[in-house]
Amino acid sequence: MGSTEDLDYPQIIFQYTNGFLVSKVLFTACELGVFDLLLESGEPLSSDAIAARLGTSPSGTERLLDACVGLKLLAVEVTGGGVYYRNTEISNLYLTKSSPKSQYHIMMYYSNTVYLCWHYLTDAVREGRNQYERAFGISSIDPFGAMYRSEEEMLKFMAGQNSIWSICGRDVLAAFDLSPFRHIYDLGGGGGALAQECVSVYPxxxxxIYDLPKVVQVAKEWFVPSEERRITFHEGKCQLLRRRVLVSCWLTWQQ
Amino acid sequence: MGSTEDLDYPQIIFQYTNGFLVSKVLFTACELGVFDLLLESGEPLSSDAIAARLGTSPSGTERLLDACVGLKLLAVEVTGGGVYYRNTEISNLYLTKSSPKSQYHIMMYYSNTVYLCWHYLTDAVREGRNQYERAFGISSIDPFGAMYRSEEEMLKFMAGQNSIWSICGRDVLAAFDLSPFRHIYDLGGGGGALAQECVSVYPxxxxxIYDLPKVVQVAKEWFVPSEERRITFHEGKCQLLRRRVLVSCWLTWQQ
Known part of the structure; x- marks a missing residue:
């Protein structure tokens, strides 16, 4: 930064400026099921074939696919005059719905909820409060009141959080040696992906999982297998939950 | 891409996912005048001083400033227990309104117009058409009909395009030797920044400048100095303008 080269042509400014275009290309390709289709097909497909299968416009589809190639989310093969698209390894692993490491749910949460809230970042900084009201017409000082405004929205958020823990959970849990602790509380444990990683890393x-009653109900119903005896639940409601930011392990020493 | 390291921890997926957050931090800091204030003050300022001068919330301002430090758009100095922020060189040059190379206008166009249109990218790919109707309630097949829906909007777009040409114009014009051409048409020349670079590079x-009548009027009034005798205007309306994508020099050979 600040080198003569940067000052002549501010590459970093263009990169930051275009960041939202890149995010939306990724989110839209996920949402439309481009990566799922290419995984299922087992062979590269033409842009027209992809558009026909997804029910999308041919010209829009071609432009989206080419943007994905530029971002190395798809690869392209030219055979016999035809152009065919296939997933890259990273897309198969992280961008398909069926993969255990799928980031699909967090992408959808970012694309449909967070992106629109952040449209009002200037207002947020002026006013010092969240922008769910401008974005979604929901008046709530408590962000979780807005995020959990319906069971559907809560499910989306919890699935999204689980996507992230499926990648980062193991590293976070292994950063400190938690093996002396026999019983671990996960404050605001949500969908339970971190808890599941935890019982795997520390057998x-x-x-x-400590969370709001409605979150616990959804976690039991949708996310945590009932046969997992080493994960239990505690329904509660306390200020601590609101202050939780990133990692929320509250550890209790059990001799 | 596709290396083992990427596959274990898909850094590039996180980078793409977070792209829109980075864009909006940059746009909001520009919109609120953070970089202008720090240029004018001539000395580093505390977060509270910046919030007071900009009329923004102290907590929101501090978080925005720290995000800018992370992006190297601001630098931070710790003196006598206080934390003070100052512009980096690149911010002084490209993010302040008064700089000849200011990108302020294109940032505002991206932030307030393009960002919201791109919220509907999935619909755009499904339908194969622009999304001004969903974003702004404007029904227009022709994107310029939507972009130029008022003189104010047209001005913003033209100022934005001029911002870009102030950085890229010279390189684009020098990529080919245009010196044999005595008379050059800039199809869809808009605010005229490319034309001004052109008469500078090729004396x-x-x-x-060929553009829609209303664009030409605004260009004459706001952007191109009337004393610049080597730039003339041609009002017109043709399909070619709609097909213009990036570089639009239509060259006519004059012996």
Missing amino acids: NSTVT | NSTVT
Whole structure:
């Protein structure tokens, strides 16, 4: 930064400026199921074939696919005069719905909820408060009141959080040696993906997911397998939950 | 891409996902006048001083400033227990309104118009058409009909395009030797920044800006100095303008 080269042609400014275009190309390709289709097909497909299968416009589809190639989310093969698209390894692993490491749900949450809230970032900085009201017509000082405005929205958020923990959870849990702790509380444990990673990394531990009653109900119903005996739940409501930012392990020493 | 390291922890996916957050931090800092204030003050300022001068919330301002430090758009100095922010060189040059190379206008166009249109990218790919109707309630097949829906909007777009040409114009014009051409038409020349670069790079040339009548009027009034005799205008309306994508020099050979 600040080198003569940067000052002549501010590459970094263009990169930042175009960031939202890149995000939306990725989100839209996920949402339309481009990566799922190419995984299922088992062979590269033409742009027209992809558009026909997804029910999307041929010209819009071709432009989206080419943008994905530029971002190395798709690869392109030219055979016999035809142009065919296929997933890259990283797309198969992280951008298809069926992959255990799928980031599909967090992408959808970012694309449909967070992106629109951030349209009002200037107002947020002026006013010092969240912008769910401008974005979605929901008046709530508590962001979780807005985020959990319906069971559907809550499910989307919890699935999104689980997507992230499926990648980062193991590293976070291994950053400190938690093996001396027999019983671990995950404050605001949501959909339970971190708890599941935890009982896997520390086989002698049990984990209690502490969260709002409605979150616990959804976690039990949708996310945490009932046969997982080492994960239990604690319904509650406390200020601590609101202050939770990133990692929320509250550890209790059990001799 | 596709290396083992990428596959274990898909840095590039996170980078793409977060792209829109980075864009909006940059746009909002520009819109609120953070970089202008720090240029004018001539000395580093605390977060509270910046919030007071801009009339923004202290907590929101501090978080925005720290995000800008992370992006190297601001630098931070810790003196006598206080934390003070100052512009980086690149911010002084490209993000302040008064700089000849200011990107302020294109940032505002991207932030307030393009960002919201791109919220509907999935619909755009499905339908194969622009999304001004969903974003702004404007029904127009012709994107310029929507972009130029008022003189104010047209001015913003033209100022934005001029911002870009102030950085890229010279390189585009020098990529080919245009010195044999005495008279150059700039199809869809808009606010005229490319034309102005052109008569500077090729001192023996004259340039005619060809654009819609209302664009020409605004260009004459706001952007192109009337004393610049080597730039003339041609009002017109043709399909070619709609097909213009990036570089639009239509060259006519004049012996």
